[in-house]
Amino acid sequence: MGEAPAFVVDDLKGNFTNGFHLKSKGYETSIDFGCNKTYVIGATENESKPTFGVRIFNKSTDEWVIPNVLGTKPEPSIGHSAIILDEERILVIKGNTSSDDSFWFLEVNTAFVREQKTRLGTEVVAWSKGVIGEAEKPIVISGPSGVGKGTLISKLMEEFPSTFGFSVSHTTRAPRNNEQNGVHYHYTERSVMEKDIEDGKFLEFAAVHGNLYGTSVEAVDVVADKGKRCVLDIDVQGARSVRASSLEAIFIFICPPSFEELEKRLRARGTETEEQIQKRLRNAKAELEQGKSPGLFDHILVNDNLETCYEKLKKLLGLTDGVKNTPKTVFHVPLEHTVSRIDQKILINCGVEEQEKSATNMFVLDFTSIKGGAPARTRGLRFYAVEPSINGTIGTQIPS
Ligand SMILES: Nc1ncnc2c1ncn2[C@@H]1O[C@H](COP(=O)(O)OP(=O)(O)OP(=O)(O)O)[C@@H](O)[C@H]1O
Numbered sequence: 001m002g003e004a005p006a007f008v009v010d011d012l013k014g015n016f017t018n019g020f021h022l023k024s025k026g027y028e029t030s031i032d033f034g035c036n037k038t039y040v041i042g043a044t045e046n047e048s049k050p051t052f053g054v055r056i057f058n059k060s061t062d063e064w065v066i067p068n069v070l071g072t073k074p075e076p077s078i079g080h081s082a083i084i085l086d087e088e089r090i091l092v093i094k095g096n097t098s099s100d101d102s103f104w105f106l107e108v109n110t111a112f113v114r115e116q117k118t119r120l121g122t123e124v125v126a127w128s129k130g131v132i133g134e135a136e137k138p139i140v141i142s143g144p145s146g147v148g149k150g151t152l153i154s155k156l157m158e159e160f161p162s163t164f165g166f167s168v169s170h171t172t173r174a175p176r177n178n179e180q181n182g183v184h185y186h187y188t189e190r191s192v193m194e195k196d197i198e199d200g201k202f203l204e205f206a207a208v209h210g211n212l213y214g215t216s217v218e219a220v221d222v223v224a225d226k227g228k229r230c231v232l233d234i235d236v237q238g239a240r241s242v243r244a245s246s247l248e249a250i251f252i253f254i255c256p257p258s259f260e261e262l263e264k265r266l267r268a269r270g271t272e273t274e275e276q277i278q279k280r281l282r283n284a285k286a287e288l289e290q291g292k293s294p295g296l297f298d299h300i301l302v303n304d305n306l307e308t309c310y311e312k313l314k315k316l317l318g319l320t321d322g323v324k325n326t327p328k329t330v331f332h333v334p335l336e337h338t339v340s341r342i343d344q345k346i347l348i349n350c351g352v353e354e355q356e357k358s359a360t361n362m363f364v365l366d367f368t369s370i371k372g373g374a375p376a377r378t379r380g381l382r383f384y385a386v387e388p389s390i391n392g393t394i395g396t397q398i399p400s
């Protein structure tokens with residue numbers, strides 16, 4: 001039998017079960033998945049600070065497997081429950097958190113996980129944070145070097161600092177004089193970046209003008225966690241990879257008014273050697289061709305006059321009539337709660353004590369319309385309070 005990491009399955013068997021093959025023991029939760037696997041999710045006992053580790057007990061071989069865990073994992077919490085959603089994922093609900101951080105999907109057999117299992121040749125699971133409602137789609141901006149992508153993005157950030165956040169990429173190229181690590185890029189050694197790519201930490205990556213560039217899953221998550229809409233400045237290869245990923249985004253291609261003007265801007269910027277300029281111009285020809293690929297970009301903007309182009313960018317992002325900030329209703333999910341399932345909805349009962357503090361102790365998590373998934377967020381969850389009903393069905397929705 002494989003060595004049991006930190007806890008043993010027999011131990012878990014004697015513990016609390018909530019009717020969903022779920023047993024809890026301190027910070028750990030175990031959940032039976034399919035006929036022969038038990039997933040143990042939670043803290044390991046030998047760590048002073050709990051983390052969301054994942055271990056799998058294979059009942060047919062009587063062995064423990066430690067999977068490769070991809071995606072951004074949830075911050076540890078002192079209690080959580082778990083429930084099987086479908087043949088592909090387990091929903092983990094963190095207790096004692098606000099509802100915008102409570103719902104996490106542990107993907108165990110989604111297309112992304114299956115692909116990663118084949119790539120890595122190991123057992124793989126992937127975390128994806130559940131987002132309530134339709135978070136605004138990230139914006140991918142591509143175009144040849146020197147066309148003005150960075151200039152347009154800077155204008156957007158300056159005018160709407162609380163609406164947009166920049167996805168800080170990793171690169172192996174050296175910083176320019178005015179560039180700061182962690183602000184313009186995360187400047188990285190090639191070997192480190194290659195290892196991180198191997199470990200599945202990148203949403204996309206590409207070799208661009210002789211260096212490696214990439215968007216980490218974390219770079220996008222950090223922006224989303226601040227409640228902002230993420231803007232990615234990436235090359236066409238990167239845009240293609242994001243298009244093929246689970247991250248639903250708006251894709252915008254920026255064109256120069258002419259090739260001569262592009263060259264003039266690149267030279268006037270004064271950041272590249274002659275050799276690098278020549279390389280970037282050669283690549284620009286190919287990028288301008290690829291920008292026209294059917295179905296890749298949703299919008300093409302010509303950056304002739306900067307102000308005119310910026311106004312067009314704002315218009316297509318729906319920013320000309322002022323930014324509408326729809327207030328989000330956030331509930332508290334207490335430590336003690338029970339979960340039950342009715343069709344595509346999870347009923348969360350927070351107990352009598354919670355009802356004394358607020359109007360209700362019952363919430364519904366509706367996952368009928370979820371989209372996306374690892375390595376990015378799972379969007380489209382609906383979460384609302386309901387009046388408790390006497391017969392166990394879902395009661396009336398409480399208006400927020
Ligand atoms: N519409 C415009 N008219 C004239 N100059 C412009 C215009 N837009 C940007 N520029 C200038 O062109 C240069 C290149 O712009 P920028 O650095 O934003 O390009 P980029 O597309 O981000 O390039 P890279 O892909 O290499 O990062 C800058 O010096 C910028 O000030």
Ligand SMILES: Nc1nc2c(ncn2[C@@H]2O[C@H](COP(=O)(O)O)[C@@H](O)[C@H]2O)c(=O)[nH]1
Pocket residue numbers: 142143144145149169170173204205206208209213214215233234235236237238239
């Ligand atoms: N595929 C990706 N491309 C990226 C990323 N970050 C930047 N870029 C693109 O690289 C070139 C060159 O940038 P520079 O800062 O060296 O001038 C440019 O086209 C960027 O759009 C990334 O994470 N992935």
